[in-house]
Amino acid sequence: MRSITPGEIETKDLHQFILGAVAPRPIAFVSTIDDKGVANIAPYSFFNAFSSNPPVLVFSSNRRVADNTTKDTLHNIELNQELVVNVVNYSIVRQMALASISYPSDVSEFSKSGLTPLASETVQPPRIKESPAHFECKVSEIITLGEHGGAGHLIICKVLKLHVDEAVLDGDRINPHKIDLVGRMGRAHYVRASGDNIFDIYQSVVKLALGFDELPPHLTNSTVLTGNDLAQIAGLYEFPTDALIQELLMSNDVQEVLIRVEAPDDTMLEGLHKLAKKALDEGNPEKAFGLAMLYEAIG
Ligand SMILES: Cc1cc2nc3c(=O)[nH]c(=O)nc-3n(C[C@H](O)[C@H](O)[C@H](O)COP(=O)(O)O)c2cc1C
Numbered sequence: 001m002r003s004i005t006p007g008e009i010e011t012k013d014l015h016q017f018i019l020g021a022v023a024p025r026p027i028a029f030v031s032t033i034d035d036k037g038v039a040n041i042a043p044y045s046f047f048n049a050f051s052s053n054p055p056v057l058v059f060s061s062n063r064r065v066a067d068n069t070t071k072d073t074l075h076n077i078e079l080n081q082e083l084v085v086n087v088v089n090y091s092i093v094r095q096m097a098l099a100s101i102s103y104p105s106d107v108s109e110f111s112k113s114g115l116t117p118l119a120s121e122t123v124q125p126p127r128i129k130e131s132p133a134h135f136e137c138k139v140s141e142i143i144t145l146g147e148h149g150g151a152g153h154l155i156i157c158k159v160l161k162l163h164v165d166e167a168v169l170d171g172d173r174i175n176p177h178k179i180d181l182v183g184r185m186g187r188a189h190y191v192r193a194s195g196d197n198i199f200d201i202y203q204s205v206v207k208l209a210l211g212f213d214e215l216p217p218h219l220t221n222s223t224v225l226t227g228n229d230l231a232q233i234a235g236l237y238e239f240p241t242d243a244l245i246q247e248l249l250m251s252n253d254v255q256e257v258l259i260r261v262e263a264p265d266d267t268m269l270e271g272l273h274k275l276a277k278k279a280l281d282e283g284n285p286e287k288a289f290g291l292a293m294l295y296e297a298i299g
Pocket of ligand 1 (some may be wrong): 027040041042043044045046047060061062063070071072073074096097099100101102103184
């Protein structure tokens with residue numbers, strides 16, 4: 001491991017380690033308005049949602065590392081405490097990149113990026129029509145994190161109204177493939193959150209699963225099963241039943257493994273773990289656990 005102490009490397013390099021490791025980050029495409037009515041839009045990936053009741057979003061507008069200047073988004077919010085957080089999906093990602101350019105404050109990035117302003121209902125700054133979800137917000141607090149280049153200003157935003165494009169909804173839920181969001185990573189890297197990039201984990205956060213410490217060492221020390229494989233077994237709630245063990249013992253796959261060995265040994269263990277891995281790949285952790293536990297049943 002490379003260990004880094006903040007302050008002992010240049011801020012620009014520390015910044016890149018943070019961006020590379022704290023990733024992917026969602027992107028707040030923030031609309032604000034100045035005192036002359038000029039609308040400003042800019043992307044902010046030091047961003048997340050932190051509360052649902054009350055609904056609160058937070059993003060950070062940082063002092064530029066190069067010259068310690070602050071940004072128009074922050075100036076506008078200090079003036080009127082109003083903004084819209086628009087989300088960024090794949091279809092507007094390049095227009096978002098255009099809007100991140102530091103145009104003078106009297107230039108609206110709406111014109112530069114070709115995106116369309118859409119009137120908000122509760123705040124002055126317009127929404128971005130092409131974005132599939134908009135959060136109209138009032139700023140409740142700005143927390144200044146430092147005075148030097150790279151220092152953030154945490155902008156704590158209370159959500160007044162949320163708009164979601166019907167086209168990305170399945171009933172009352174957002175379909176991730178339809179909304180097709182993008183995330184920011186380090187350097188010039190982005191990630192697209194749809195298609196094969198999305199996978200599901202069904203693990204209850206309230207039901208108490210067995211956990212790794214309940215699994216026998218012949219399983220946790222496996223040379224075949226990975227941490228992710230074992231976690232699917234450790235995520236079960238009970239050990240395999242005798243009936244399952246007996247059923248598996250009679251199966252052709254298991255008999256093939258057993259026929260090649262005389263007593264429980266590493267070859268048999270490896271053979272059973274390979275079958276367990278196959279069961280996991282087929283989405284059957286109960287069967288995988290049963291196969292792995294045959295080692296004890298036979299021994
Ligand atoms: C994807 C993306 C994410 C960004 N995230 C941040 C961020 O979290 N904080 C920040 O200060 N600047 C961030 N920037 C840079 C600002 O968008 C950029 O400085 C912009 O010019 C600020 O515009 P403004 O002065 O109109 O607010 C990001 C840029 C991009 C392209």
